[in-house]
Amino acid sequence: MAPFTTSVAALALAFAGLTTLALAMARHYGAIWRRSPTAAEAALLRALGALLLLEALLACTLGWGVVVGLVAWFCLLSVAGLGLVLLLPYAPQRVLLLAQAGAPLALLLLLAGGR
Amino acid sequence: MKEGFRHSMAWLHTWGGLLFGWLLFAVFITGSLGVFDEAISRWMGPPAQATAALSSEQRMEAVRLATRHLEQTAAHSPFWGIRLPGEGEGSLRLAWRDGVGQLRIDHLDPLSGTPLPATAQRESDGGHHFVHMHFQLQAGTFGIWLVGLATVALLVALISGVVVHKRIFKDFFTFRPAKGQRSWLDGHNAAGVLTLPFQLMIAYSGLVVFYDTYMPAAIAANFHDVDHYEQALLERPGRPARQGVAAPLLPLECLLAVGETRLGREARFLVLSAPGDAGALVRIFGRPLAEDGQQELVVNSGVAAFKGATGEALWLEEPGLAQGGGALLTQQVMVALHFVRFGGYPLKWLYFVSGLVGAVLIATGLVLFSLKRRKRQTPEFGAATASIHRLIEALNVAAVAGISLACIAFFWINRLLPTALEQRAEWEISLFFAVWALSLPHALLRPPLRAWWEQLGLAALLCLTLPLINAITTGDQLLAALARGDGARAGVELVAVAIGLLLAWLAWQLRRRQRLAMEPLEVH
Numbered sequence: 001m002a003p004f005t006t007s008v009a010a011l012a013l014a015f016a017g018l019t020t021l022a023l024a025m026a027r028h029y030g031a032i033w034r035r036s037p038t039a040a041e042a043a044l045l046r047a048l049g050a051l052l053l054l055e056a057l058l059a060c061t062l063g064w065g066v067v068v069g070l071v072a073w074f075c076l077l078s079v080a081g082l083g084l085v086l087l088l089p090y091a092p093q094r095v096l097l098l099a100q101a102g103a104p105l106a107l108l109l110l111l112a113g114g115r
Numbered sequence: 116m117k118e119g120f121r122h123s124m125a126w127l128h129t130w131g132g133l134l135f136g137w138l139l140f141a142v143f144i145t146g147s148l149g150v151f152d153e154a155i156s157r158w159m160g161p162p163a164q165a166t167a168a169l170s171s172e173q174r175m176e177a178v179r180l181a182t183r184h185l186e187q188t189a190a191h192s193p194f195w196g197i198r199l200p201g202e203g204e205g206s207l208r209l210a211w212r213d214g215v216g217q218l219r220i221d222h223l224d225p226l227s228g229t230p231l232p233a234t235a236q237r238e239s240d241g242g243h244h245f246v247h248m249h250f251q252l253q254a255g256t257f258g259i260w261l262v263g264l265a266t267v268a269l270l271v272a273l274i275s276g277v278v279v280h281k282r283i284f285k286d287f288f289t290f291r292p293a294k295g296q297r298s299w300l301d302g303h304n305a306a307g308v309l310t311l312p313f314q315l316m317i318a319y320s321g322l323v324v325f326y327d328t329y330m331p332a333a334i335a336a337n338f339h340d341v342d343h344y345e346q347a348l349l350e351r352p353g354r355p356a357r358q359g360v361a362a363p364l365l366p367l368e369c370l371l372a373v374g375e376t377r378l379g380r381e382a383r384f385l386v387l388s389a390p391g392d393a394g395a396l397v398r399i400f401g402r403p404l405a406e407d408g409q410q411e412l413v414v415n416s417g418v419a420a421f422k423g424a425t426g427e428a429l430w431l432e433e434p435g436l437a438q439g440g441g442a443l444l445t446q447q448v449m450v451a452l453h454f455v456r457f458g459g460y461p462l463k464w465l466y467f468v469s470g471l472v473g474a475v476l477i478a479t480g481l482v483l484f485s486l487k488r489r490k491r492q493t494p495e496f497g498a499a500t501a502s503i504h505r506l507i508e509a510l511n512v513a514a515v516a517g518i519s520l521a522c523i524a525f526f527w528i529n530r531l532l533p534t535a536l537e538q539r540a541e542w543e544i545s546l547f548f549a550v551w552a553l554s555l556p557h558a559l560l561r562p563p564l565r566a567w568w569e570q571l572g573l574a575a576l577l578c579l580t581l582p583l584i585n586a587i588t589t590g591d592q593l594l595a596a597l598a599r600g601d602g603a604r605a606g607v608e609l610v611a612v613a614i615g616l617l618l619a620w621l622a623w624q625l626r627r628r629q630r631l632a633m634e635p636l637e638v639h
Contacts, residue, residue, distance in 0.1 A: 007461035075465035
């Protein structure tokens, strides 16, 4: 699959995954929902976040193979994380929207490209 | 005990970070630019020529013409370099050393062998300047050692930074803007924590590139010299020694044809050591293919080596194959990780951004050092404290804003220096250093905030007007480059403009800050 498509998809998935992991923390959860997450909610968010990061890894290996894909994944996580950290204090709601819209679109892109 | 440990780590992080941060910022910024060395070289070099790929016969003829030219002009040079046209380069580029050891460059038309005028070439180190700058500061082996020392200090700073950072997981995604020192620390932490894998990898792999320079003892104890070590490692015959006996070269074009067959791909570059000597060595380097590095880390386009006088094949490094066993393969993988020749443009961009974040990490660390001391004056140097803190501030400005200014100035110098100038490439580099050197007295003469915004503002201005100076000096326009799909040239200018906007915002913020700080004084 074209590395460009996969890198866009993997970036969106990494961003969504890291956002979900951030939301499992009281500080960032509170910035959006004005309360602390319950233990169950936090656990669920963490599991979902980890799953999304794994999907990002999958996208990278589809684009570049396992070896280069793994390097790409680490770099993408860093860059997505920085984007998140810079956006989160200014527009938490929009970060949530971006993550919610980005992840399904990325998966669709991967499915369309994988055929 | 535990607090004692953290305290000493904090000390190490602060002072080690400060001393080596000045150098490391330059290494990170030039190293990041070096990721795009080919695009920058393309931008800095002569205008793009529409080049049809040369056929095998045309390449042989080009090499024959090159040999004829070199035999006439460079018979006594210790080496000849011949770069064939391709990858956007239209000319046949010849390199050799003249009688006083100065590197000389000539360009020929590859089909007719006519020398092309130097004025048409805009001779420049291009993007290689940034690559060389980041690993040896253009100072040879001494520079390699200095950068190595700084890199070890970087590893120490990264690890001591993790120890000092008490809330590494709690603050993982935390950035609180517009809160003064708090925000700088958040930014410093986020930049470091989020890109920690990259920073550790790039520092460590950078050291591994020069393992035989940084840790020469094992090789020195067991081998006559590095050459013998390589022979043993790669199980290949040694480089032929200079005999001092003249012997005619075999026609190079024949060796080219054999070399290309052995490599299974087109040649990009030929290097002759000791041409005209019975011990002449010919090395033929393969051209990278578009699919190289799409799936593997180690990208190697192959080398075929021959004896120049007899044509005897000496060794062959096959493209894509690793030689020399597990240890060397490990080293090659680390080197490949550092050089990012794999994964195409997406990976280059990721490295570029991660590298710049590394630069931000260092810059914020330097700023924090001064911010903390501006708040509470600790008399750490006795009576000299104030002046030493002032000097550190000025060095911070020159190390961060000054080098950024020098980097963009390098692009301007490339366009403004006359193309007919002798040793033009060297002049470009000297002027780059001159700009950087001048940033220090400026930083010492101006109040700190003013020095910061003036240098960053000037860098921003140079970045934002780069397309303009290019249009004025070459007649080529950004939009025209975009329209003909010249991504390398257009990309350089677009990135410069984007960085220029960022620097302009930063300079404007700092200027506003300085005005606010001065107001009370003006009222009285």
